[in-house]
Amino acid sequence: MAAEEFTTRTDVNELGEFGLIEHLTSNFPIVNSSSVKGVGDDAAVIDSGDFLTVVSTDMLVEGIHFDLMYTPLKHLGYKAVVVNLSDIYAMNARPEQITVSLALSNRFSVEALDELYSGIYAACERYKVDLVGGDTTSCPKGMTISITAIGKGEKDKLTYRNTAKVGDLMCITGDLGAAYLGLQILEREKQIYLSNPGVKPDLEKQNYLVGRQLKPEARVDMIDFFAKNKLVPTSMIDVSDGLASEIFHLCKQSGVGAFVEESGVPIHPDTELMAIETFKLDPITCALSGGEDYELLFTIDPKDIEKVKFLPDIYIMGEIVNKEDGIKLHTKGGNIHPITAQGWKHFGS
Amino acid sequence: MAAEEFTTRTDVNELGEFGLIEHLTSNFPIVNSSSVKGVGDDAAVIDSGDFLTVVSTDMLVEGIHFDLMYTPLKHLGYKAVVVNLSDIYAMNARPEQITVSLALSNRFSVEALDELYSGIYAACERYKVDLVGGDTTSCPKGMTISITAIGKGEKDKLTYRNTAKVGDLMCITGDLGAAYLGLQILEREKQIYLSNPGVKPDLEKQNYLVGRQLKPEARVDMIDFFAKNKLVPTSMIDVSDGLASEIFHLCKQSGVGAFVEESGVPIHPDTELMAIETFKLDPITCALSGGEDYELLFTIDPKDIEKVKFLPDIYIMGEIVNKEDGIKLHTKGGNIHPITAQGWKHFGS
Numbered sequence: 025m026a027a028e029e030f031t032t033r034t035d036v037n038e039l040g041e042f043g044l045i046e047h048l049t050s051n052f053p054i055v056n057s058s059s060v061k062g063v064g065d066d067a068a069v070i071d072s073g074d075f076l077t078v079v080s081t082d083m084l085v086e087g088i089h090f091d092l093m094y095t096p097l098k099h100l101g102y103k104a105v106v107v108n109l110s111d112i113y114a115m116n117a118r119p120e121q122i123t124v125s126l127a128l129s130n131r132f133s134v135e136a137l138d139e140l141y142s143g144i145y146a147a148c149e150r151y152k153v154d155l156v157g158g159d160t161t162s163c164p165k166g167m168t169i170s171i172t173a174i175g176k177g178e179k180d181k182l183t184y185r186n187t188a189k190v191g192d193l194m195c196i197t198g199d200l201g202a203a204y205l206g207l208q209i210l211e212r213e214k215q216i217y218l219s220n221p222g223v224k225p226d227l228e229k230q231n232y233l234v235g236r237q238l239k240p241e242a243r244v245d246m247i248d249f250f251a252k253n254k255l256v257p258t259s260m261i262d263v264s265d266g267l268a269s270e271i272f273h274l275c276k277q278s279g280v281g282a283f284v285e286e287s288g289v290p291i292h293p294d295t296e297l298m299a300i301e302t303f304k305l306d307p308i309t310c311a312l313s314g315g316e317d318y319e320l321l322f323t324i325d326p327k328d329i330e331k332v333k334f335l336p337d338i339y340i341m342g343e344i345v346n347k348e349d350g351i352k353l354h355t356k357g358g359n360i361h362p363i364t365a366q367g368w369k370h371f372g373s
Numbered sequence: 374m375a376a377e378e379f380t381t382r383t384d385v386n387e388l389g390e391f392g393l394i395e396h397l398t399s400n401f402p403i404v405n406s407s408s409v410k411g412v413g414d415d416a417a418v419i420d421s422g423d424f425l426t427v428v429s430t431d432m433l434v435e436g437i438h439f440d441l442m443y444t445p446l447k448h449l450g451y452k453a454v455v456v457n458l459s460d461i462y463a464m465n466a467r468p469e470q471i472t473v474s475l476a477l478s479n480r481f482s483v484e485a486l487d488e489l490y491s492g493i494y495a496a497c498e499r500y501k502v503d504l505v506g507g508d509t510t511s512c513p514k515g516m517t518i519s520i521t522a523i524g525k526g527e528k529d530k531l532t533y534r535n536t537a538k539v540g541d542l543m544c545i546t547g548d549l550g551a552a553y554l555g556l557q558i559l560e561r562e563k564q565i566y567l568s569n570p571g572v573k574p575d576l577e578k579q580n581y582l583v584g585r586q587l588k589p590e591a592r593v594d595m596i597d598f599f600a601k602n603k604l605v606p607t608s609m610i611d612v613s614d615g616l617a618s619e620i621f622h623l624c625k626q627s628g629v630g631a632f633v634e635e636s637g638v639p640i641h642p643d644t645e646l647m648a649i650e651t652f653k654l655d656p657i658t659c660a661l662s663g664g665e666d667y668e669l670l671f672t673i674d675p676k677d678i679e680k681v682k683f684l685p686d687i688y689i690m691g692e693i694v695n696k697e698d699g700i701k702l703h704t705k706g707g708n709i710h711p712i713t714a715q716g717w718k719h720f721g722s
Contacts, residue, residue: 030482030484030485032484033482033484034482034483034484035479035482035483036477036479036481036482036483036486036511037479038483039483041509041510044483044486044509045507045509047483048486048487048490048509049490049504049507051494052494052497052503052504053503054503054505055501055502055503056469056470056501056502056503058469058470058525059469059470059503059505061505062503062504062505062506063504063505063506063507067506068470068472068505068506070426070469070470070505070523072421072422072424072426073421073422073423073424074422074423075421075422077419077421077426077523079470079472079505079506079521079523080506081472081474081506081507081508081519081521082474082508083474083475083476083508083510083517083519085476085510085511085512085513085517087512087513088476088510088511088512088513089510120405120407120408120419121405121407121408121417121419121428123417123428123430123521125430125431125432125519126432127432127434127437127517128385130384130385130386132385133379133382133383133384133385134383134384134385134387134388134393134396135379135381135382135383136379137385137393137397138397141397141398145400145401148401152404152405153404153405154401154402154403154404154405154408154411155398155401155411155412156403156408156410156411156412156417156419156428157411157412157416157417157428157429157430158394158398158412158430159430159431159432159519160390160393160394160397161390161432161434161437161438162385162434162437163434163436163437163515163517164434164436164437164514164515165513165514165515166512166513166514168432168434168476168512168517168519170430170432170474170508170517170519172428172430172472172521174419174426174428176407
């Protein structure tokens with residue numbers, strides 16, 4: 025009776041996440057004139073007459089995106105909202121509403137959900153967005169959260185991924201790699217706890233790194249800064265999968281290459297220390313491949329350099345070059361390595 | 374190390390789905406003037422200047438909302454879209470975009486997803502909506518689909534749940550209870566197959582009922598009819614949980630009661646027969662408690678009766694009365710029974 029049987033079986037992993045999305049959605053036509061931008065950017069863009077409506081959606085699955093062994097439910101609620109808002113800000117737009125859908129096994133009590141929603145509430149309050157809808161349902165196992173954020177942007181100020189130009193400067197709003205190391209610390213403490221439940225984890229000294237993982241913030245302050253200084257980036261994307269992957273998306277969609285200076289990639293001293301001393305990792309690898317930093321990666325026309333030059337939270341780390349010149353990292357040691365979507369592996373390591 | 378421990382534990386079932394949503398969201402304020410309508414209707418409503426943007430979201434979980442033993446993936450994709458569009462039409466608005474988020478275990482191949490997306494494609498084509506975004510992720514087990522539909526409505530024509538007035542006529546766009554019986558048939562065939570995999574299910578004669586379950590349609594034709602005839606219902610809701618539950622929502626939110634004629638509730642001859650002969654159920658119970666019919670339940674001002682009177686697809690089945698008079702069913706046998714949100718149990722059965 026099984027409803028489906030297929031003669032061939034292609035594993036989803038063969039295509040990868042982005043390949044799969046492209047495979048599944050590329051033949052869908054756009055029929056409504058209001059649909060300005062479909063699949064492929066941080067968010068979809070809908071023409072609302074005087075302005076643009078920007079819509080972003082994310083799904084978080086227990087056991088894949090979060091581990092309730094070390095993630096407080098309040099933090100989870102907060103982060104689930106923030107990662108969606110970050111996508112709206114990455115369009116140089118402002119989120120105003122969210123919907124929250126939740127699938128829950130009977131393991132979760134009302135008290136547990138109150139904790140989750142207190143985090144959602146805190147994010148709504150902090151970023152001035154309204155919870156306007158959603159769906160709550162049971163599921164056989166675990167928890168799945170799907171959040172959709174809806175925002176508003178001005179027609180001449182929206183920033184896409186496919187509009188970087190050769191000669192543009194590449195900027196980033198904050199340090200990278202910390203969230204990834206925060207996750208490594210939490211995973212390590214979990215393993216210690218599992219093999220010896222009597223040991224209490226000491227995360228005090230790792231406040232910065234663990235905080236970047238458990239309670240990220242979206243860079244609304246940068247959107248405010250852009251507006252105040254009449255700066256419109258030529259392209260923008262938020263760093264969720266890792267710097268290398270985001271540079272790759274931006275370059276691929278814009279049909280350009282990039283030249284990135286390792287010395288220009290901001291890395292927090294705690295990240296440096298933890299990477300080298302504890303995890304024996306090259307800090308730049310953490311920055312390039314780590315992900316979940318939720319900083320904004322954007323490009324500007326060189327004429328706008330004076331507007332960002334002295335801002336402590338904006339780092340210029342590279343330049344957009346011709347597609348033929350590839351996407352490359354100029355290391356501190358004076359070598360040049362190609363950057364791939366999967367990140368960058370240190371030569372010889 | 375477990376992140377959360379609670380001193381009390383309240384089971385989610387104690388509150389019920391609607392009670393839980395109210396409990397979790399009632400303290401969220403609305404801070405943006407663009408948020409016209411939040412949690413509590415078929416869809417959220419956002420002010421977009423010249424018109425209203427309407428947003429609805431639904432989550433479907435394998436093992437809870439669908440069973441892949443008897444649901445072809447193409448039908449699942451189609452239905453997942455349609456149930457969301459139905460919520461937009463229930464606001465007297467028109468969907469233009471959807472986003473599709475998917476959590477998948479490694480059990481699903483690319484070929485299986487192609488089937489699912491061919492159903493999503495068919496629904497997009499049929500209802501003229503654009504797929505503009507989404508998220509695809511892995512999960513430890515099963516499949517979860519979360520779809521958000523975005524539509525457009527005119528400011529003076531949107532229909533809510535809380536605006537039915539005493540004296541209004543209550544109408545329904547099609548027959549009820551068939552989808553519920555279709556599900557019972559499929560569940561029965563599944564059990565037969567599980568105990569004897571050699572037996573091929575014969576669903577030929579149950580085309581109508583099984584079709585209503587597996588491939589529901591949303592009533593865009595009614596929205597067209599309303600527009601053409603300049604009819605704006607005084608309130609509207611779509612029948613997803615069952616007629617009784619929807620009448621209850623509409624009355625509760627409007628602060629009114631209702632008087633429903635059993636003889637006015639449309640039931641298909643196949644539904645009648647299958648309910649009585651095979652499942653020994655009262656057909657009106659199936660209509661009231663069944664759900665998933667995706668017909669539109671709406672109220673009109675009595676002055677508009679001439680506009681709907683002779684339309685074969687609109688059935689007048691009752692009247693809005695004072696709240697004090699309750700929500701009641703006048704049976705064919707001449708009895709009067711209260712209708713509860715959980716449906717209606719036949720007296721003595």
